[in-house]
Amino acid sequence: MTALEESAAGAARTARPGRAAHPHGAWRTALARPLGRVAVAYLALLVVCSALAPVLAPYRPTATDLDHILSLPSGAHPLGTDALGRDVLSRLLYGGRTSLVDAALAVGVGMAVALAAGLLAGYFGGWLDRGFTWLVDVMLAIPVIVTLLAVLAVIGNSMSAAMIALGVLVAPGIARVVRGATLAVRNELYISAARVSGLPHRHIVVRHVLPRVAGPVLVQASLLAGGALLMDAGLSYLGLGARPPAPTWGNMISEAAGVIDRQPWLLVPPGVVLGLAILAFGLLGDVLRDTSAERTTRRLAPARPVPVTGRKVVEPTTALLSARNVTISVPGPDAPVRVVEGLDLDIGPGECVGLVGETGCGKTITARSVLGLLPPGAAVTAGSIRFDGVDLATASRATLTGLRGTRIAMVFQDPGTSLDPVVTAGRHVAELVRRHHGGSRARVRARTMELLRSVGFPEPEQVAGRYPHQLSGGMAQRVAIAMALAGEPRLLIADEPTTALDVTVQAGILGLLRDLQRDNDMAILLISHDLRIIATMCDRAYVMYAGHVVESGDVAGMFRNPAHPYTDGLLRSAPRRATPGEHLTAIPGTVPPPGSWPVGCHFAARCLLATDECRAAPVPVARLRPPRRTRCLHFDELSGGRA
Ligand SMILES: Nc1ncnc2c1ncn2[C@@H]1O[C@H](COP(=O)(O)OP(=O)(O)OP(=O)(O)O)[C@@H](O)[C@H]1O
Numbered sequence: 236m237t238a239l240e241e242s243a244a245g246a247a248r249t250a251r252p253g254r255a256a257h258p259h260g261a262w263r264t265a266l267a268r269p270l271g272r273v274a275v276a277y278l279a280l281l282v283v284c285s286a287l288a289p290v291l292a293p294y295r296p297t298a299t300d301l302d303h304i305l306s307l308p309s310g311a312h313p314l315g316t317d318a319l320g321r322d323v324l325s326r327l328l329y330g331g332r333t334s335l336v337d338a339a340l341a342v343g344v345g346m347a348v349a350l351a352a353g354l355l356a357g358y359f360g361g362w363l364d365r366g367f368t369w370l371v372d373v374m375l376a377i378p379v380i381v382t383l384l385a386v387l388a389v390i391g392n393s394m395s396a397a398m399i400a401l402g403v404l405v406a407p408g409i410a411r412v413v414r415g416a417t418l419a420v421r422n423e424l425y426i427s428a429a430r431v432s433g434l435p436h437r438h439i440v441v442r443h444v445l446p447r448v449a450g451p452v453l454v455q456a457s458l459l460a461g462g463a464l465l466m467d468a469g470l471s472y473l474g475l476g477a478r479p480p481a482p483t484w485g486n487m488i489s490e491a492a493g494v495i496d497r498q499p500w501l502l503v504p505p506g507v508v509l510g511l512a513i514l515a516f517g518l519l520g521d522v523l524r525d526t527s528a529e530r531t532t533r534r535l536a537p538a539r540p541v542p543v544t545g546r547k548v549v550e551p552t553t554a555l556l557s558a559r560n561v562t563i564s565v566p567g568p569d570a571p572v573r574v575v576e577g578l579d580l581d582i583g584p585g586e587c588v589g590l591v592g593e594t595g596c597g598k599t600i601t602a603r604s605v606l607g608l609l610p611p612g613a614a615v616t617a618g619s620i621r622f623d624g625v626d627l628a629t630a631s632r633a634t635l636t637g638l639r640g641t642r643i644a645m646v647f648q649d650p651g652t653s654l655d656p657v658v659t660a661g662r663h664v665a666e667l668v669r670r671h672h673g674g675s676r677a678r679v680r681a682r683t684m685e686l687l688r689s690v691g692f693p694e695p696e697q698v699a700g701r702y703p704h705q706l707s708g709g710m711a712q713r714v715a716i717a718m719a720l721a722g723e724p725r726l727l728i729a730d731e732p733t734t735a736l737d738v739t740v741q742a743g744i745l746g747l748l749r750d751l752q753r754d755n756d757m758a759i760l761l762i763s764h765d766l767r768i769i770a771t772m773c774d775r776a777y778v779m780y781a782g783h784v785v786e787s788g789d790v791a792g793m794f795r796n797p798a799h800p801y802t803d804g805l806l807r808s809a810p811r812r813a814t815p816g817e818h819l820t821a822i823p824g825t826v827p828p829p830g831s832w833p834v835g836c837h838f839a840a841r842c843l844l845a846t847d848e849c850r851a852a853p854v855p856v857a858r859l860r861p862p863r864r865t866r867c868l869h870f871d872e873l874s875g876g877r878a
Contacts, residue, residue, distance in 0.1 A: 271522040274515040281512055285331030292325035297480045305498035314504045318494050321480075323487075323504050330482035330505070334467050337398045337476075337483075341463035342456050344402025345409060350445075350452065352406070353413025358421055358440055360611060367414065374407035383466070387475050394467065394476045394483075401466055409455045416448035427608060428653040428715065433640025433722060434670055442666065443655050454524040461516030468509055484509045554581040554621075555758050556605065556726055561618035561628070563597070563604055565829070571616065572830040574600055576782045578618070579856070582726065587752055587759040589769035589776035589790065591805070595826050596779040598762045602728045604628070605760075606645060607635035623725070641671055644719035648731040650711035654703040660687070660714045661699025667721035686717040691747055709740030716747065723755070730762045745772055766809055770794055775862060778802045781826050781837035784856075788863030798859055798870035800842045836866070844869040 266272055284291060293313075294300075300312075300320040308315045314323040356367035379401065386400040387393070420426060421444070429439045464484075470476045471485025472492075479486060484505045491501035561578040564571035575597040582588045590598050604615050605627060615628040622643065625634060647653040654663055665683040668674075672682065687695030690713040703711055712732060719727055729748060733741040749772060752759050761772055769776050770790055778786040778793075778801060786799035797803040804822035824841040827833070836854045839845040846868070854866050867873075 268522055270518050274519040274522065277511060277515045278519070281331055281508070282335060284328055285335055288325075288328035288332055292322070292328045294322040294325040296326045296329040296482045297321065298325075305494060305501065307498075307500055315498075315500055317487075317490055317501055318498075319480075323501070326482040326487055327484070327504055327508060330484045330487055331508070333394075333477055333481070333483045334464060334485070334509075337394050337467040338460050338463040340395060341398040341402045341405075341466070342460050344399050345406045345459050346402075346452065346456055348403060348406035349409035349413055349455070353410035354417055354440055354444065354448070356410070357414040357417025358436070358444060360418075360421075364414070367410070371407040371411055374404070377404060379404045383470065384475070387470070392475055392478060394470065397470060397475070398463065398467065401463060405459060405462070409452075409459065412451050412455055413448055416451050417444055420444050420447045425653045425655045428645070428647060428718070429655075430608065430639065433636060433638075434666070435636070438666070438670070443658070446655075446657050450523065454520045457516050457520035457523060461513040461520070464509065464516070465513055553583070555584045555586075556580070556582040556620070556622050556760070558601075558605075558620045559618050561601070561604065561620060562616050563600055563609070564614060564616045565600075565610065566612035567830055571614075573616075573832075574613075574782055574829040575604075576832075577856075578782075578784055580777055580784065580787075582758050582760055584725065585752065585756040585758055586775070587749070587761060587773045589773035590760060590762045590779060591764060591766060591769050591776055592779035593764060593805075593826050595781075595828070597782045598764075598779055599730055601779075602645070602730055602760065602762055605728065606639055606643060607632070640667065640719075640724070641722040642724055643726045643728065644722060644724035645728040645730065646712070646715050646719050646732045648734050650708055650715050650732075650736075651703060653715050654706075654711055656703050658702070659699065660701050660703070660706060660710075661695075663714060664699075664717050664721060667718050671722040682721075686720055687714070689720070689751070690714070690717045691743065707740070708736045709743060712736060712740075712744050713747065716744075716751070720751065720755070724757060726758045726760065727752075728760045728762070731764070732761075733768065734763070734765075748772070766794070766805055778805070781832055782829060783837055783866055784864075785838060785866045786864065788859070792860075792863060796873075798863060798865040798873060799838075799867045800844050800869070800873060801838045803873055804841070836868075844872060 266275060298321060300316060300322070302320070303309075303312060303316045304320045305318055306312060306316045306320075312322050312324065314327065316322060317326070352367060356364040382404055383397050383400055387397050390396040426439060426443060429443055434442075467476065467483070468485035468488060471483045472489040474489065476485055477483050479490075487505035488502065488509070491498075491505065495502060558578055558580040561575060561580075562573055563575040563578075564573050566572075578597075578601060580588075580590075580601070590601065592598055600609065600613065603609050605620055605622070607627060607630065609615070618628065620627040622638065625638070627635065627638075630638075654660070661683055664686055665679050668682045668686070669679045672679075674682075683699065684695040687698055692698045692710075692713065698706070698710065698714070703714075706714065716732075727748075732748065733744050736744060745768065748759060748761075751757060759772075761769065763769055773790050775788060776790050776793060777784045778799065780801045786793060786797065786802045788798075793802060794806060797806060801822070808821050822841055827837065827840070833839060833850060835848075835850040835852055836842070836845065839849045842849070844867075849868055854868055856864050856866050857868075857870065858864055859870065
């Protein structure tokens, strides 16, 4: 099945909600709604009219006409005149300039502070986040209006200072929204994929996180603009803003209130203009909130392995990746809990090695430790992981960042989630090509197309312009693989790369990985719970159970004569061994969770061969015929001495 056929197949499959809509999309959708259009049109009209006040206003804002005092609308004064005979329309137009600029100042300051603080705290977490939370709690306890009055009292009647202070005072609340949105995005797989690819934090935040938090930010900006207009009018009404005769909408309302008994009409023009402006900002915020919550749809295509022939078993003499006695711990309720223990693993250059086991055995966390991408609080607490001579467990952040994407790359399980929903396939690949190789736009584009072609898109231009939701699962995974190849890695970690794919697509992806491995002399660590995939793809494999590698060796020998009851159980429960009409064989029981591992063999509770000796003490690793090893005392009973 070609990639384009995958596309057609994907289109027919069930659509599933994707991630947040692109901010531009949110704007477009907002404008497609009548309320959004009306709000934007009204606000645009206010801005244009205020900006063109010197052209549009029939009079100067301070020009008095003593023959027409407190007059109703007339031909000469379309909105009437105030107590000094000044033209209300002209003052409204000029007043809008001051009021809108004040509101813009508050929004600008508030958003700048909130975005910077919220993004930093949400993206980096840790002590930065804790400090942020503490500071926000303190700031939110400060009463806004009292502080503004204090600022005005100290600085004098400077509305600009008041608006800057307003921006700073409301920023913590908005920053909390930004932080929340960033936290959600930070845990997305495509952010991990971007980090794995070696993109710097600044780039990831600007290109991938910011567009995703833009929706909530726009909503907050809109609501803040309305609030700032109201605050500006309120302070002017109290006589704390621009000094008369300079017009602001607040001043005009204040002056109209003074003569309300003689000419109530005077309150109408500024009141309506201001009220509608605040309403428009509120409506715009509502519409933006609704639209930014809408999801794009994307299609998923799930997969099937097909045997790949021509495999050669290689026993590494000089390992590219070598893990020794690795222990990984995660934070537990009382003390750190071990999730991987005493792990040894080697991958030779150009070798395809499998890591297999039931869910929760520690496969993914092992792979993430290689990339220095362990979850917060988790750490390699013992052992060493050497890659091409560098100890990854103790390497600096800069070293790890330098290795990611260029020397080691990763492909994740769910291709849809490893791509940013608001970035096209071509841009995904191009930004990594630019990052790793640089060069002119033309060179980056040419290399991008070359990479897309190499992963099975005969017409890469067609695919480059598509967004992730326009790709089938298989196509998305091919794009993710092209991204991983951009840095020409020596080791590719593929974490269940076909689990989320249709069986009809799985074979294509596996074949592609195998071809790329051969053509690029690239090593692959293939993580899977599917023995068939390991059997068809890998030269050697490691079987993991409850944090331990329980057996390792060449795939052919291990699957023919397993030397651990767990490997044997996995092979026996493979569906292809099932007999029609009979129940599938299954290993009884479940994997013990970390923290509840027994002292002895972790598999003992589910093992038919287990004896007291197995339960009494940790079982050492026994070396069988190279490269076979097992963590079982009874391997001979299983393999009959053939292992
Ligand atoms: N951040 C974390 N905090 C606490 N425990 C964790 C964390 N990440 C993983 N674990 C635990 O570590 C163990 C191994 O998880 P891991 O994801 O590596 O398993 P896996 O074999 O890859 O499973 P799957 O096939 O489902 O991905 C699991 O018991 C899991 O609950």
